[in-house]
Amino acid sequence: MVRLLGRVRSAVWMPVTVASIAMSATACMAQASGEPSTTLVNRDAIVYSAATDKAYAVDQAHSAVWVIGADGTAKSVKVGAGPESIAVNPVTGMVYVVSSVSHDVSVLDGKTDTVVAAVKTAARPFAIGLDELTNKVYVSNIFSNMLTVIDGKTNTATNVKAGSQDAIVVDAKAKKVYLLGYESDSLTVLDSTNNEMTKIPAGTMHQWGMALHEAAGLLYVTHISDGSVSALDLKTHHQEMIHVGAMPSAVAVNRETGEVYVANYVDGTVTVIDGGTGHVVATVTVGEHPEAIAVDAKKNLIAVANTQDDTVSFIDGKTRRLWKTMKAGEHPYALAIDEKAQKIYVANLSGKSFTVLNLGD
Numbered sequence: 001m002v003r004l005l006g007r008v009r010s011a012v013w014m015p016v017t018v019a020s021i022a023m024s025a026t027a028c029m030a031q032a033s034g035e036p037s038t039t040l041v042n043r044d045a046i047v048y049s050a051a052t053d054k055a056y057a058v059d060q061a062h063s064a065v066w067v068i069g070a071d072g073t074a075k076s077v078k079v080g081a082g083p084e085s086i087a088v089n090p091v092t093g094m095v096y097v098v099s100s101v102s103h104d105v106s107v108l109d110g111k112t113d114t115v116v117a118a119v120k121t122a123a124r125p126f127a128i129g130l131d132e133l134t135n136k137v138y139v140s141n142i143f144s145n146m147l148t149v150i151d152g153k154t155n156t157a158t159n160v161k162a163g164s165q166d167a168i169v170v171d172a173k174a175k176k177v178y179l180l181g182y183e184s185d186s187l188t189v190l191d192s193t194n195n196e197m198t199k200i201p202a203g204t205m206h207q208w209g210m211a212l213h214e215a216a217g218l219l220y221v222t223h224i225s226d227g228s229v230s231a232l233d234l235k236t237h238h239q240e241m242i243h244v245g246a247m248p249s250a251v252a253v254n255r256e257t258g259e260v261y262v263a264n265y266v267d268g269t270v271t272v273i274d275g276g277t278g279h280v281v282a283t284v285t286v287g288e289h290p291e292a293i294a295v296d297a298k299k300n301l302i303a304v305a306n307t308q309d310d311t312v313s314f315i316d317g318k319t320r321r322l323w324k325t326m327k328a329g330e331h332p333y334a335l336a337i338d339e340k341a342q343k344i345y346v347a348n349l350s351g352k353s354f355t356v357l358n359l360g361d
Contacts, residue, residue, distance in 0.1 A: 041333050042098075043250065043292045044085035044128060046347035046354060048336040051093035052110040055336055055345040057354035058083040058097070065097050065106075066353055067113045070341065074354075077113055079106035087130040087137065089152060096137050096150070098125045105139055105148075107155055117155040122146035129168030129177060131192060138177055138190075140165040147179065147190070160195050162188055167210045169219065174234070178219060180210050187221070187232070200237050203230060211251045213260065216275055220260055222248040229262050229271075231278055240278050244271040249291055254317060256297040261315070263290035263304055270304055272320050282320035286313035294335040296342070301359070303344050305332040312346060312357060329355040 046057040055068040063081045068074045080099025083106075087096045093110035103124060107117040123144030130137050135152035140162075147162035165179040165188065177190040180202065187202040202221055209222030209229075219232045224247045231240040245264025248271070252261050258275035268290060272282040287306025290313070294303045300317035310330055316323040329348030332355070336345040344357040 041291075041349065042085040042126065043334045044087065045334040046336045046345050047086045047088050047095075048338045048343075048345055049088040049090070049093065049095065049110060050338075050340070051088065051090050053338075054110065054113075055338070055343075055354075055356075056086050056088070056095055056097075056108075057345065057347055058086060059353040060084070061353075063099070063101075065095075065108070068345065068354065068356065072356065075113065077108065077115065079108075079115060080104045080118060084126060085128045087128045089130055089132050089135065089137075091132045092135065092152065094152060096128060096130065098128050098139055100124050100126060100142075105137070105150060119148075119150050119155050119157050121148040121157065122159040127166055127168045129170040131170045131172045131177070133172040134175075134192060136192065138168050138170065140168060140179065142166070149195075160190070162190060162197060169210050169212050171212055171214070171234075173214070176234075178210065178212070180221065187219075200232065201239075202232070203228075203239075209248060209251045209262075211253050211260070213253045213258070213275055214255070215258060218275075220251045220253070220262075222251050222262065224248060224265075227264070229260075229273070242273060242278055242280065244273075244280070245269045245283070250293045252293045252295050252302070254295045254297050254300070254302075257300065257317060259317065261293055261295065261302050263293045265289050265291065268306075270302065270315060272315075284315050284320060284322055286315070286322065287311045287325060291333045292335050294337050294344075296337050296339050298339045299342065299359075303335050303337065305335050305346060307331050307333055307349070312344060314359070326357050328357065 048055045053070045057066045064076045080102035082101030085098045095108040097106040105119045123141035127140040137150040139148040146159045167180040169178040179188040186199040244262045245267035247265040249265040250263040260273040262271040270284045287309045289308040291307040292305040302315040304313045313325045314323045328346045330351040331349035332346045334347035342359040346355040
């Protein structure tokens with residue numbers, strides 16, 4: 001697989017997408033084994049679990065995960081080498097940590113914060129998705145065409161030939177898993193009941209940006225090559241192309257209002273789309289190189305991680321205007337929200353692995 005190269009940080013190249021050429025992410029150095037030695041950027045690097053009232057953040061430098069309690073205290077838990085992404089089962093409270101270097105997924109008991117299993121993957125894992133209804137975990141493997149499927153009850157894995165994928169969205173109610181590779185021109189749809197796969201044309205050069213609009217039956221996919229987002233009807237497979245800003249890097253849906261938010265990396269803007277009509281209703285200027293986006297549906301606030309100016313911007317969903325901007329850690333690239341406590345958890349590319357922002361501050 002060919003990947004484009006971005007900026008160098010701490011003598012390590014980090015591989016990501018085309019938008020990363022503009023400095024948001026990184027590429028690689030060859031090892032004797034032939035597999036690149038990489039530090040990857042993943043927007044699931046930090047998550048919040050309502051089941052345990054804790055947040056979990058990867059600490060790549062120390063092969064660990066930070067467990068952040070509701071009182072703000074944090075402790076480090078050792079996992080596999082090179083942790084990249086995390087998923088939490090809201091039903092069982094179990095936490096799954098993808099470690100790319102050790103080629104495994106560490107399973108943490110959310111109640112005790114102890115590792116109870118390490119499940120080997122087919123190759124170098126990256127993206128993760130979870131189906132809480134079937135208690136299955138889906139893990140893509142870069143430099144491989146295999147998808148690892150973990151049984152959450154037994155912590156055993158099977159591998160399915162699903163192609164090289166960089167993003168995973170699970171629709172548990174529809175029993176579908178959507179897989180997207182940023183270099184691919186098609187979306188792979190996996191039936192979670194029998195592992196049968198179908199392909200849907202999806203256009204080329206994605207920024208791993210994919211979000212499910214469950215109420216509308218649409219899947220939104222970003223296209224960095226032409227500054228657009230496609231709204232894919234999951235029943236008819238019809239695609240509506242919506243023009244947004246330059247290099248759309250992330251997309252999120254407000255489950256309460258149905259509005260869709262697209263972070264445009266080059267423009268430093270967020271495009272607001274009416275989920276019902278597909279019309280662009282606003283463009284909001286945020287910080288420098290927005291890389292990730294998350295929605296607080298209860299407060300109708302949209303958080304945007306601005307990777308190159310070390311801030312998080314907040315958009316008022318009602319007025320569709322910038323509400324406030326707060327300093328975060330160095331190069332914030334992933335976000336998680338505790339809607340009840342009004343806290344934003346931020347994953348940082350440099351320095352401290354995470355930052356906690358309180359919206360009342």
